[in-house]
Structure formats: C-alpha cells, structure tokens
Amino acid sequence: MSTYDKLIGYYLLYQTRGLKCDGCNLGRDYYSIGHRCFRSGLFFHNECAESSVEIHNLYHPQHSLHIKVLKQNEDVHGECKLCRGNLAKIYYQCSTCDFSIDLICARKKVVATIEVPKTHDHPLSLIPKMITFTCHLCGLLDDRFPYACNLCDITFHKDCAESTPEINYSCHPQHLLKRLTHVPSYTDGKCCLCGSKLHNLFYHCSICNFSVDVNCEKNPPSFTLFHPKAHEHKLTLMPQRSFVCSACGMDDDPNPYVCPQCNFMIHRSCIDIPRVIKIYRHDHHICYNNFLDAGDWKCGICHKKINWTCGAYSCSECPDLAMHLRCATRFGIWDGIELEGISKNTLKVKSYEEIEEGVIRHFSHEHTLKFKEEIDGKGEWIRCTACTYPIFSSPLYSCMECDDFILHKKCVDLPKKKIDSFYKMSISLITNYQGSTGNICSACQNIYQGFSYLSDDKNILLDVRCGSISEPFFHESHPHSLYFSYSTGGRFCNACGEKATMVLSCEECEFVLDIKCSTLPKIVKHENDKDHLLSLCYGENKCEQCWCEMCEETINPKKWFYSCDHCGIAFHIRCTLGDFIWFKPEKKSESSNSYVILNNRASRPFCYSCNSRCKYPSILFFYGETLCSLQCFQQK
Secondary structure, eight states: OOHHHHHHHHSOEEEEEESSOTTTOOOOSSOEEEEEETTTOOEEEHHHHTOOSEEOOTTSTTSOEEEEEOOTTOOOOOBOTTTOOBOOSEEEEOSSSSOEEEHHHHHSOOOSEESSOSSOSSOEEEOOSOOOEEBTTTOOEEOSOOEEETTTTEEEOHHHHHOOSEEEETTEEEEEEEEESSOOTTSOSBOTTTOOBOOSOEEEETTTTEEEEHHHHHSOOOSEEOOTTTOSSOEEEOOSOOOOOTTTOOOOOSOOEEETTTTEEEOGGGTTOOSEEOBTTOSSOEEEESOOOSSOEEOTTTOOEEOTTSOEEEOSSOTTOEEOHHHHTSBTTBOSOOOTTSOOOOSOBOSEEEEETTEEEETTOSSEEEEESSOOSOOTTOBOTTTOOBOSSSOEEEESSOSSOEEEHHHHTSOSEEEOTTTOOEEEEESOSSSSSOEEOTTTOOEEOSOEEEETTSOOEEEHHHHTOOSSBOOTTOSSOEEEEEEEEEEEOTTTOOEEEEEEEESSSSOEEEHHHHTOOSEEEETTEEEEEEEEEESOOOSSOSBOTTTOOBOOTTSEEEEOTTTOOEEOHHHHHOSOTTSOBOSOOSSOSEEEEEOOSSSOOBOTTTOSBOOSSEEEEETTEEEOSHHHHHTO
16 A cells, blocks of 8 residues: 555545645745645645655664554654654654654665765764764764764764865855854854754854754755746845745745845745635635735734735735735635636536526426415425425425425525535535435534535535535624634534534634534424424523423523523423434335434334433434434444
C-alpha cells in the first residue's frame, strides 16, 4: 500500500494549495500543490503524500525504515533521532528498533565519508550509532552520529566538519559572515531569515547583528526575484526590516522583498497569492486588488478593520464587500483553486422550471405543481415529500394531478446542485437513495427518509436540511452569523448541552450549535396539546412550570425546549420529537425492512437494544427488531 493510499484511508483528501505541511512540519514561503483533509484541515505536500513506503538510511544501516502514517485522531509522540525535532503525521520508523526520522531528514543526502573536510586534514567517517562524543570544533557534548577521524581519534558534527570560517552570503552581500559556535549575548538567539533558534553552529555578521543558521546558509532564499503579478519591477530581499506588507497589510515577518522606487514591500508568501478565487461564504468570484477605495472598510469574514492602502479581496458585484487576504485564503473559506481566466458560472443549479406564474415543473415529479399559500384543510398529517416533515401553515406546491405529492416552498427552492458547507464538495439533489428504507446523514448522523444531497464521489450523503445549510448561517436564536467548524476534541452545543465535533459556531462570541439542533423545526404538533402548536424556545424562562409534560422530569430553562404559549406547558425536545422525526410514520409494514410507527398505544413495547420500554414519540422497526432511539440504532 502506498503512502497516498494510507492517507486516503485515514483522511478525506482533496487537491488544493497550501503552505505548512502536517506531514513534514515544514512551512513554505510560497503556495504549493498538495492535499487537504475536509474534516481536520490537515495539509500534505504532494511530495510528502507520495513518499516511498520503504527506504534504507545510512544512519540506521542494519534495518530498513518503513513509512508511518498517523490517523486523524492519533497524537504525535516522539522526536526525530537526527534533528531532534517533533515528529509529524508522516515519518519513517524501524519496526525492530526505537528509531524514527522525519521526512525532511529522510530526504537529506547522507555521506558515509567526508573525504576532504574543511575543518580537518584527514577524511572523516560516519559512525552510525547513538554514542556520546564531544565535537572537536564547537566543543558541544552530543550523543549521536559523529563523524570521526580514525587517525587522530577526534570527532565532529557533520555540519561542523563541512563548515568554513567565513562565507560570502547572497542574502547579506555587504559583509562576510563568520562562523560562530556560541550565541553572542547581544543577539536574540534566532536566525534572521527563518526565525529558528540558533544552535551550536551558525554564521554571523557582528556589524549588522545578522545571523543565519546552517539550514538557511545551505538553502538561501532568492536575493532578487521578478513576479509580474505581484509587482511590475524586480524585487530585492531586505532582511531585518520592520514593515507592513503591501499585499496583506500584516507586519509579522521582518524580511520583505522590496522595490525602492515604488516604496513597495511584500512578504515572500504573498508574492504568488491567487488573484481570482471563490470562497464558500459568498456566491460570486472575488478578485485580489492592490488597494481599495478610501473608506472605513471591514473584513467580511473576521469583521475587523482593513487597511485600504494595502491589498484585499473584493467582489465586483457586491461593492461593499472586502476581505483580508489571509482571511479569504484560509482553510474552510477557500477551496484552494485559482479561478483566473475561468468562467464565473455559479455551481448552484435550480431544481425546477417555471411554466407560468404559480406553476412549476420540478425535476422530481412527472406532473406540474401549483403554488398555494397554505394546505387545503387536510390537517397536519400531510407531509412534504422532500423533507417528510408535516406541512402546517407554510407556503407549498402541490401536484395538480396527484393527491399525495406536496413540497414545502423552501424545499422547492433547494438547488439541484451546489457546494455543501461541511465537506466543501459538489453535491446533487436526489429523490431516493438506495430505496425508501432510510439513510444516515453524514453531517447530523440522523436516520431519515425523503430527498438527499449526494456528493459526486458518492461518499457523502446529506439530508435536505443539512444539505441546505450555507455560510453564513443565520438562526433566530442568535444575533450573529454562524460558520461551520470541525473540532477533533468536540465543543458543547448551547442548545442541548451535548458535545459534538461538527458544529456551527459564532466568530464573535462563544455560541455553538451542533448540526442536529440547527435544523430543529420551529413549530411542532404534540398529542398532549392537540389544540395548539408548540414553539421552540431558546433557553427562555417562558413556561410556568419547570418540568416536562411528557416524562415529568425537570427542564433546564437555559437549554432549548418546546412550549405552548396558550397552555403554559413545556416539553423536552426529545420527548416532543423522538429520534426518528425525519421518518414518515406508517402502519405496520410487511413489505419494508425499516419503518417508523407512532408510539401512542396503551402498551408500549420493549426496545431490543436497551431492553427498556420505548418512551419516545416514535419507534423504529429495523429488520424485525424494535428500537427506541438513535443511540440504540447506532449500537446495532
């Protein structure tokens, strides 16, 4: 099995562009092609995802090293035996010995013998063992992999053995850099280019207080570069300069590329930014502009101030919208695809054709449908074919020839094709997936009937409620917009108090909704109050009593519940709806392996899974077994 095969076994990957790789822990100063996981956001460079499954390394010649790919929920433990850095999600290990190395060290060329060392007169040979030694050059006591002179009985670090007393460095051409083995007290102890901590060997200019570590000395960034999309003139690296980036407006990296004649300064990572992109939170393409019109601009994503003299993304069709460069290109906002030169056709496709005013032809039905403001007195048990929820007083479309095909207006308006908010994939509206026995939604994990949204690769299946969620998501229980987020540790839902990994959260406060609570119906009908509809209450002290009319247990007034404004009674959400609300109740069916009935009989059956009497409003019969809840169904 290849490394990539292992990755796609653990992660939901799609191709995109990114910077820091979770496979090698290496951050880049430019966007590179790679793969990102839909759920976790982890990014892997192409070369990391395609690493060899098995290698031979001279630091551990006795055994082969095999690739190790950690799962999404596995924590990383241990360090690389060569560089002592923390291991990432992908590394090489020996199955026999306690020996592991990261991908970066695995790619480095290993020299068995340094024939002409620059610090000694004789050849130096690698000792591939974890042994204690003192480097003859820097004097540092170490415990692994020295290079030794067999004639003189002295040892060196590899970098020390290959170093020279002075170098001409391309990124600091005005002075020579001298080799140092101890960090001067007047420095901050960091490499001026990459910011890494200086160790036993580095190069330094005492006139400019400029230091570079060995890695930057061997792999210097380009001193000059030309990138017409970023700037019309040649750019020159000017390290150790406090500046505000002309592209992103940030001042977090003191190594700009500059054009002196234009007073233009830019981060290396901002030079090849995408010019035209589509983000999940907006329907139109957005374009990068070098500056905005003068004004008081706020970012449409983080809602913080935008420096209008610096670059930002804006929409040609929405003149008041602008976004920070880093906000618009972060994971979960942008899909990593650059759209410059690509058609602006939207991915949202209508699911119906308008025949005349108030009459449509929906893709899911052979006859035409007619618009009505409300149901024609047939009662609340008429259910929408798409979402299976009863139609009370909502606008609807009904078939002009059939009696049993009715759709909520909001279900008619569902696009036939769109990008979903959870997995950022293209999904299509379908009418019946794998029969009518029920499906499990990939987002809320509820079992349901009715229409579905199915991803193009057929790996993601969403009910129409979850499939219709878009960002920003607005819920009447909260004043701010909500956005999808995924947390491996989980977050507590403000509505039910339960912990969930997939949630809709507020970026301005701590408010969180899990997916199942975000789509709860606002009004419901319950057999204990046949004269009135119940309303969903959002943690309000609205009811006179503090217990549930159904189970007679206490209701937490800070959590959501249903209540009747007329009678002053209240119900837990689960006691009102049960766990199978999105299944159309039927009579006992001999022809179906999976169906739901209302639990309204005098004698309530026992659940096959938990062996207790079914107490919730609906019961699932699944292949001849009685199940009272979603939890009991999932334990099957």
